[in-house]
Amino acid sequence: MAQEQPFSxxxxxxxxxxxxxxxTKLMRGDRVGLIVEVEAYEGQADAASHAFRGPTxxxxxxxxRAGLLYVYRSYGVHWCANVVCGSxxxxxxxxxxxxxxxxxxxxxxxDRPKARAPSDLGSGPGKLCAAMGIDGSHYGLDLxxxxxxxxxxxxxxxxxxxxxxxxxxxxxKATERPxxxxxxxNPHVSRPWPKGPAGQRGPLGK
DNA sequence: GACAAGATTGACT
DNA sequence: GTCAATCTTGTCC
Numbered sequence: 001m002a003q004e005q006p007f008s009x010x011x012x013x014x015x016x017x018x019x020x021x022x023x024t025k026l027m028r029g030d031r032v033g034l035i036v037e038v039e040a041y042e043g044q045a046d047a048a049s050h051a052f053r054g055p056t057x058x059x060x061x062x063x064x065r066a067g068l069l070y071v072y073r074s075y076g077v078h079w080c081a082n083v084v085c086g087s088x089x090x091x092x093x094x095x096x097x098x099x100x101x102x103x104x105x106x107x108x109x110x111d112r113p114k115a116r117a118p119s120d121l122g123s124g125p126g127k128l129c130a131a132m133g134i135d136g137s138h139y140g141l142d143l144x145x146x147x148x149x150x151x152x153x154x155x156x157x158x159x160x161x162x163x164x165x166x167x168x169x170x171x172x173k174a175t176e177r178p179x180x181x182x183x184x185x186n187p188h189v190s191r192p193w194p195k196g197p198a199g200q201r202g203p204l205g206k
Numbered sequence: 207g208a209c210a211a212g213a214t215t216g217a218c219t
Numbered sequence: 220g221t222c223a224a225t226c227t228t229g230t231c232c
Contacts, residue, residue, distance in 0.1 A: 039213070048213070058228060075214050076226030082213085095213055114216070126214050170213050
């Protein structure tokens, strides 16, 4: 039957659709995390993106279709998860930077032995991958597929007025782009929001 | 083939 | 606040 396509909005521009990923649920087995912080990376137009210099063995999935999972190794230690977005050949993706466990499970605690509070489970791109059990074996899978081991499921809609915007974290290029988005005041955000002009709150306008 | 840098985390001062 | 760990990827010669 003609199934609706609830995630067709992923085909838009990364920095524009990033806020809409907030409030979406990331699911793997019995583990569920509400996405509360993301960053936008706009493919070959973005010097901070892994896709900036065109497709490589690592980044090739970024140039595939929206809704696929791009996982990469960070500092040789952690895994980080991205949702491919935009159109085929563009290389755009959304980095999931933090989740709120819904709820924390035994499996999450077991895979995050250093965590002492629920907010330690998913408050960072490396942390949330560990808590969700996401690693390189999930590279390229379809997050919109009903039978995928890792899936995105629509969650409660987030009021644009509750979305804060700021500069991206941990990068050395294109740092001026305000492409980090989070749910205002959520305790699971990876790092405190900057004060002053650099970290303006919504609304998102353009 | 060699080397520098990296979308982070956690331990330590 | 500062800094080391750890190793893969991408770039350059």
